[in-house]
Amino acid sequence: MNSSSPKHRRLRGRFPIVLLSSISLAAAACGSGSTASTPGTAVAPSTAVAPSTAVAPSTTPGVVASAAPSSTAGATRPVMTDEYSQQVERLKDVVVDTSAFKADPPWTVATITEGPINGWGTIFDLTMNTRMTETGKFNMAKQLYVPWDYDVANMQKGIEDAIAQKVDAILLTSMSRSGLAASVERATNAGIPVIQCMAGVSTDKYTAEVSAPPPIMGYDAAKAIAEKIGGKGTVVMLHGIAGIDAAELGSVGAHAAFAEYPGIRLVEQNANWSTVDAVNVMRTILVQEPKIDGLYVGGFEMAVGAIQAFQEVGRDIPFIGGSSITNGFLRVAKDLNLDFFAVHFPPAGSATCVDTMVAVLEGRPVQKYQDVWNVMDDVQPFGPEKLDDYLKPNLNDDYVGPAMYPDQVYIDAGFGQ
């Protein structure tokens, strides 16, 4: 065949496309088996600091041992093998001397948060700003506020801007543990205390963290489902946005729990913390799965969508377990008398973060890591028996509790019915 013939040129033209497609599919297929879909798989532990020698090995994949209290009061907490859980275990007993950060109020701070992309983010910001105002020690007019807006680069830039403006402190809700580690280290090196709030970074060079560990939330919720269904059956898992730490870490914990029950078969999809996406995904899953025994959600807004899909086809709604409970789900659960297990991921934790920031700027020692389940009231997991304690009939579906302020505060912020 003449190498310059039209047919040969067409074949050469198609080759790169076929090659690229094949490589991409192969890469994705090889990569897809190595992360959250494998029960108990964890992110590699940090090599910056050696793991605590006080933790003994466990027989459960992804779980190291039982140690500190879990989200359930009085119970022992399993320690996961993922990098975040190892970091928490390493630092939970560390007390930080903050005398070097002492400054006179009013303080100018940077708040770099998830932002008002959903009810959780909006209430987080509301609680944070209200608490800051209540203390009377912050210069609210000069507060540098940077929302995530689905782009970690915004947060990186926010930290750089905060360093340039020499703020007194940074309050950060990291949306990427690895993506923001270097920025946090730069801020710390610049002498600015970084208080991590409800999420952290994969470096120990920060000042303090107040959080609820997503792996534990996922573990507890999945464990409740597994025990409720007797350790066998089909469980559908709806995760948040793929690649986001909160979704991936929660999935790690959930898989670790389900790994303890070999009789449970998992069907997983990402529903992006969206009720709308959950409806579309669940409609298709229901076609494929004739029997679903349990539903795990990485956020209860997805449960609302899933429930609707079940109702459309007249199927019984299974036991639901998950974290970050919304008022919308509580309303539906009450109307339909649903059985569920909900683990709090309280946006009101931002108030504790502000209190910690105040302590740092006043030079008082603080815990390197604080678990909100240990320091906040009324944040223990619950089921239908406590539904009415948390349901707010005069607030809309986006509201995420528990409440720190009177309902009118949330109504004024846009959460009214």
Add this chain to the structure above:
Amino acid sequence: MTLGNAGAQHRRFSRRKPTRRDDGESGAKVLWVRRLVANYGALVMLTALVVIAAFVAPRFFAEDALSNTGRMAAILGVVVVGQVLLLLVRCVDLSVAAIIGLTAALVAEGGLGLGPGILIAAAIAVSVGLTNGWLVTRRHVPAFIATFGMWVMLEGARFAYTKGGISGRVDASLIDLVRHQLGPLSVPVAIWVVVTAAAALFIARTVTGRRMVIAGSNEEMGRLSGLLVDRYKIGAFVVCSLLAVLSGLLLAGSVGYVDRLLGRNSELDSITAALLGGALFTGGEGSFLGGAIGSLLLASLFTLIVLLAWPAELQLVAKGCVLVTALATQSLLRPAGTR
């Protein structure tokens, strides 16, 4: 000339010498097949996908699955009609996703009410379409940039309107209407068929429609011939925005719930489906039937991927591969003398 494929008449002079295969009866048959694939490459991919589904996911053909797929294709397909219309006149609209989201917010419970919400959404759509058209025709802003800026602005407007309260239930009457069945077809599918047929007839059978295609094929020639090129573009922007409102109503009624992510990615999906249907960024070519098949391809791909329980990363790669392959195959097989 096939319905909706008016651009085939207006072929540019090709510099490529005809090959032997272009001569004779067998050459004509090959040319016909190539044109079929070029114009309906999405149909080829859809057929392949259906065949694959028959082997790996038989539940793809369950009544519920087909109904879900059809509904998703219809909701996207309505917007695709608008995008094909725009691509015929060398434009594109990225603001459709924002219009869909804003429409859903306006008709959500606790808002303005269904009737007023629809009217205001339509009024906003007309304003947006006129503004987009003015920016493109009078200020000579590239359509991509003008409509992207409009998208950002509308997202901010939606935030301001909802005051951050970004989710809620949809008016029950809208849900009942959208979920109603008209014989074998759901309401979204029926509306989709009507809109697609109306658009195809308009382009193929009306003077204005054919002039739009001419104007898109060669804008300079169109102007010199006295065609109202700018008006056609502005009209196409307005129609596309109104179709986005219709799509938003169908989507909100279908899901029954509104959140911040409703309508997300519909701008890219609608453009992709239009391109799969044979439309070109260079204007003058496009098939509404092809766009409809493109919508069906995207919806079927989503259904198959979820049925196979593929993880998110594999979903994106697979979607990209299918789209690139379909578009590349179309482009390579487009007969000489056509763009």
